[in-house]
Amino acid sequence: MTARILLLEDEQTIADTLLYALRSEGFEVEHVSLAAQAIDVFARQAPDLAILDVGVPDGNGFDVCKQMRKSSDLPIVFLTARGEEIDRILGLELGADDYVTKPFSPREVCARVKAILRRSARQEVQGESSTASRVGAGVSGASGDEAALALDETNQRIRCRGEAMSLTRYEYLLLATLLRRPQRIFSRSELMDMVWADALDSSERTVDAHVKLVRAKLREHGLTAEVIQTHRNMGYSLQMPA
Structure with missing residues (x-):
């Protein structure tokens, strides 16, 4: 078409x-x-x-x-x-x-x-070829026992406390990448390669800008923990409390 x-x-x-x-x-x-x-x-x-x-x-x-x-x-x-x-x-x-x-x-x-x-x-x-997966059950949030974040790869959606988040394409890809490997630290260059692989003229500041936007949207959905952690001179990770 x-x-x-x-x-x-x-x-x-x-x-x-x-x-x-x-x-x-x-x-x-x-x-x-x-x-x-x-x-x-x-x-x-x-x-x-x-x-x-x-x-x-x-x-x-x-x-x-x-x-x-x-x-x-x-x-x-x-x-x-x-x-x-x-x-x-x-x-x-x-x-x-x-x-x-x-x-x-x-x-x-x-x-x-x-x-x-x-x-x-x-x-x-x-x-279309993926199946829905649920991750982040240990992330603290406003409503207690319910899993904080759910990644639905089939429909390319991320739910926070059961409510679908309004994310741009790159916000979704960034958060989904972190959700698939909780606690793993991704460098900015790794995230650029994985999320912005086909985007020309993008810089590592693009990663920082999108992390800021995603954090704000997570707060809007009631997450009280700093879900996306900054690791100085290393990168970012999605952290879950023990």
Whole structure:
């Protein structure tokens, strides 16, 4: 099935170049130049992937990403003329899958899009062939005896105190990786290889940013223990009390 891509880009020359490159690769692409139009397209029929320019006349791609993330975990790629690391980290913290700084090669963007879609398809296949497992029964939480965390690999969901957590793709992969090997210390480079294997231009700060987000969501679900432990100069682990 042909993948549907939503492209938000207000510079027509850049948009035309990307449209040609993406359509030449067989993708179905819908182009809009305003944030409001992108949200309307998404509400009408969510695409398989969105490419969002950060700076557009009526807002920015970050706000569009936030709106999409309220109801969907579709892959998102940011386009921006700004190359500061803080902007890239912000985009990744919002749940973006990749970040491309202008000027860029249209072929590079196509390669990133195909890599992200391949990863998404692989995760779906792995989910269909996996069985649900329950881990973390010893992690302390607000409600006492019930297992704190449950990893459902079949549906690619993590439940906290019986309630499904709202996680982005990378938040899920990060927490699932730690849950499969409780108490094992993973270095940042290991987590980059295991969780962000196909993400280009990611750095080890990406791991730190996502750990911060996952910890906040665990607290929202009532876990009182610091489930994800930081090991100075070593990495992170999911710890359970004896």
